[in-house]
Amino acid sequence: MDDLIKLTNKLQTVVSSINAHDTLDLPQIVVVGSQSSGKSSVLESLVQRDFLPRGSGIVTRRPLILQLVTQRQPDGSEYGEFLHTKDKKFFDFSEIRQEIERETSRLAGDNKGISRMPIHLRIYSPRVLTLTLVDLPGLTKIPIGDQPSDIEKQIRTLVMDYITKPNSIILAVTPANADLVNSDSLKLARQVDPEGKRTIGVLSKLDLMDAGTNALDVLTGRAYPLKLGFIGVVNRSQQDILTNKPMPDAVKAENEFFKQHPSYRSIANQCGTQYLAKQLNQILFHHIKDKLPELRSKLNALISQTQQELNQYGDPVLTTGTMHRGSLILRLLTKFANDFVAAIDGTSSEMSTKELCGGARIYYIFNHVYGNALLAIPPCANLTNQDIRTAIRNSTGPRPSLFVPEIAFDLLVKPQIKLLETPSLRCVELVYEELMKICHNAGDKELMRYPKLHGKLVEVVADLLRERLGPTSSFVESLIAIERAYINTNHQDFMGAAGAMTNMEMARKKKQQMALSAKPRKLSRQPSTGSINSMIANQLTHKPSSFTNGTDEDHSQHDSFLHYFFGGAGKTDRPALMPDMPATNGVPTLSVSSMIESELEKKVDEMSLQPQPNNTNSDDPTYPATDREEMETQLIRTLITNYFGIVRKNVQDMVPKAVMHLLVNNSRESVQNRLVTSLYKRELFDELLQEDEAMAMERTKCKQLLDVYKQAFDIVNSTM
Structure with a gap:
């Protein structure tokens, strides 16, 4: 049993050497409790030594990973080792307390702030059972003194990060003289472990309960059921601490309290610090044993993943020779x-x-x-x-x-x-x-x-x-x-004048049909504007009926006009002044010259019948457009759109x-x-x-991580 826990301690040390806790979830017991709940006293009772800092406010300001190792020295000595002090041994436990305070201030500062970076302490003693515990800052409600304003949130987040991990056993410390319903440690534990499968409760300060009251229902699991149960402890009082009451005497007094108490004497063998240590040792052993196969698979995957990442950084040896x-x-x-x-x-x-x-x-x-x-x-x-x-x-x-x-x-x-x-x-x-x-x-x-x-x-x-x-x-x-x-x-896709006029004619007819359908009961008596073709003929002569008789002759006249109106030939090539065309079937046809003359006569007649404007300059925007100009404008717009x-x-x-x-x-x-x-x-x-310094550091860190994972895999593999 001890060998398996020592194996986990060794894994913990290897992983901690490069701060790889986030990637590898190791089995451990996490101690949670509010300030003044007796959490530190419980830990010191397990170690049978005074070694933790004491005082008002927040004392534990960095996570403390505490590894207890059962070891008997020939001289019966006990000592502690910190990971950050290499192989230095601390035989004086008051120096251990001072080193914890010194290392806390180094990262967390001299004020009451906290740090997430853990302190690693290993204690070798014949009076302890092999265990791995993580002591976390005590939960608080409101900042006191020079504590940060968000100290409650900081501590709660830190605690949740540890107890959320599935491989963590939660040791929830609650004072018996307070209402169990208001226990902060049990509230947080229930959030991450609602079924209570990996939570063990510790009731401290049972000797301080009001006379006539007891916590028997809680200790027997009737009031608040937990799979791992509740264990009651009685720690040293403040007076005992001030008078430096020896730990063996404190343990003896605790055992006497449970044996003589009328409510607890029936379960005295299941209470006390010594029983708590044995239970924690058993729980941690079985937990590690259950998690080893899963841990082995996780390490195997991490090795493969890290090796692949390291390959991407390349080998620096290639940069040596020309x-x-x-x-x-x-x-x-x-x-x-x-x-x-x-x-x-x-x-x-x-x-x-x-x-x-x-x-x-x-x-x-x-x-x-x-x-x-x-x-x-x-x-x-x-x-x-x-x-x-x-x-x-x-x-x-x-x-x-x-x-x-x-x-x-x-x-x-x-x-x-x-x-x-x-x-x-x-x-x-x-x-x-x-x-x-x-x-x-x-x-x-x-x-x-x-x-x-x-x-x-x-x-x-x-x-x-x-x-x-x-x-x-x-x-x-x-x-x-x-x-x-x-x-x-x-261009073959250009519609030309004929196509444009055809489109305009179709649009006019469609518009006319829509207008007629909108007013079917009354037909207009106004003279029709006629088609685009007849409009052109009317604009060029005041007697359009003299050369349109409904036969093929009017089509030939129409085609000839389109050619002259917007033909493809240049101005010099257009027969604008051709002699009059011969009559067809006795119907006289007009030459372009006669068309021009007729148009001019018509314009003169119109101008003589209408009042003349003050300004007849065609460049004046207010100059009214004629019907022909309106038609020409629409024709040009259609052709521009097409082209x-x-x-x-x-x-x-x-x-x-x-x-x-x-x-x-x-x-x-x-x-x-x-x-x-x-x-x-x-x-x-x-x-x-020239290699990027940050990238070189990343490659070095990746290589160290790979070595740690391989070493951890060998450790786990050797026990299976």
Whole structure:
């Protein structure tokens, strides 16, 4: 039994050497109690020595891991050893108390604050049973004196960290002269051990209970059931401590109290400090025995995990020789370049499953961010009807407008195409930023050992990306400039004037049908505006019926007019002054010249019948638009929308291709060559391979941890 507990003590010492308590949950007994509950007196009774600091307020301000070892010296001496004092032996127990106070102040300060770092004390004595106990600061309600304002929360958190561990046995000390319902130690124990399977209760100060009362129901398990039960103890009084009453005498007086007490004499053999020590020894032994297989498996897993972590830090021996340093740098350069390319291609083994990254983000930029940005641009953004009319008027110069000039269309559509430049350049910038992010995230833990090398790698790749950013942006600007340089009205997808007018006619009919369906009971007696075609005919002659008879001749006349109105030929090539067309089937047809004359006559008649405005300057925004100008404006707007859509489709296709070719692919294909050319130089080896101090310390700590786990595994394995 003692050997198994000593084994745990040895594990405790090994683990404590590098503060690995959080990773390895060892079986131990944790002592919990409120201030003035008699917790320190219970521990001193178990050791049979005065060795703990005493005083008012918080005395225990750091966890004390107390290992008791049954050992008989030839001279019968007893002594203690601290882990932090190496092999120094303390035979005077008052010096042990002073060392605890000194070590507490060193980390927790001289005030009443606490520290989570434990003190390790091992006591060798023939009067103790082999045990491992953890003494924690006493629970308090409110800060007193110079205690921190959140002292209650600090202590409660510290206690919970220890008793929450499944391998901890909770020794809950409660004074018998206080109401058990208000016991802080039992309340905390119930939170982490609601069934009471690993909690043992200790009732102190039974001799201080009011006359006529007793705690028999509690000690027998009837009032508050615990699987490990309650044990009553009677510690030395304050007067006994001041008079230095010998411990053997105190133990004898305790035994006499239980044997002579009328309520406790029947259970006297199950009370007292000596019985408590035996019970704790038995409980700890069986607990360790039950937990050993689980502990062995845990150690095996920790060894594997820590070994894998240590491998990531690499072997510092590789940095000693010139050949080794060169091969190491070349390997790290290649690994960095491969990680960069893999992130772009989507072949990285460490790809995130929580968010888009690398090449997937570039795809998202092309197809969602950039695509939606282009679609969000209105084809006729910032283009008013007045702008269109002014452009048409300006393009005719001092001459009257015979038909919509192409130069007006060119003049209006080019600024709209220019609107595509800004989102296109922003697309280039977004891809560049994503490549920079990939560059900064490339590299593994081994590379992080060398911060200067990693910084140089990022710097070289960043320079490469910046070099490619300029040409890529310039090419994208050229794409927009190319589209503006030549307005191809012969494009197969461009609807032209005829298509635009057909669309306008269909829209007019649909609108008319909707208006009729909205008012079916009363038909308008107003003269119909007619179709777009008849509007054009009415604007060009005051006798439209003279050349439209419902036969095929009117279609030929209509097609001829469309050609002249918005034809593909240049002004010099248009037969604007052709002689009159021959009559067809006896129906005279008008030449363009006669159309112009008729239109002018009509305008003169209209002007003579209406009051003249004060300002008839066509550049005046208040100048009223004619029906023809309204139709021309709508026609131009329809054509701009159609042509803008063609250009937008071209740009949306070409810009991502240009970015991939000039920026992404060029960078990924030349990154390794650039890295080797810039950094694989012997004179740079010493500088680049300066290891990060923090990383070196982490590797050293990891190696120590691995050695501890292996040593602990050997200790556990030797007993199974």
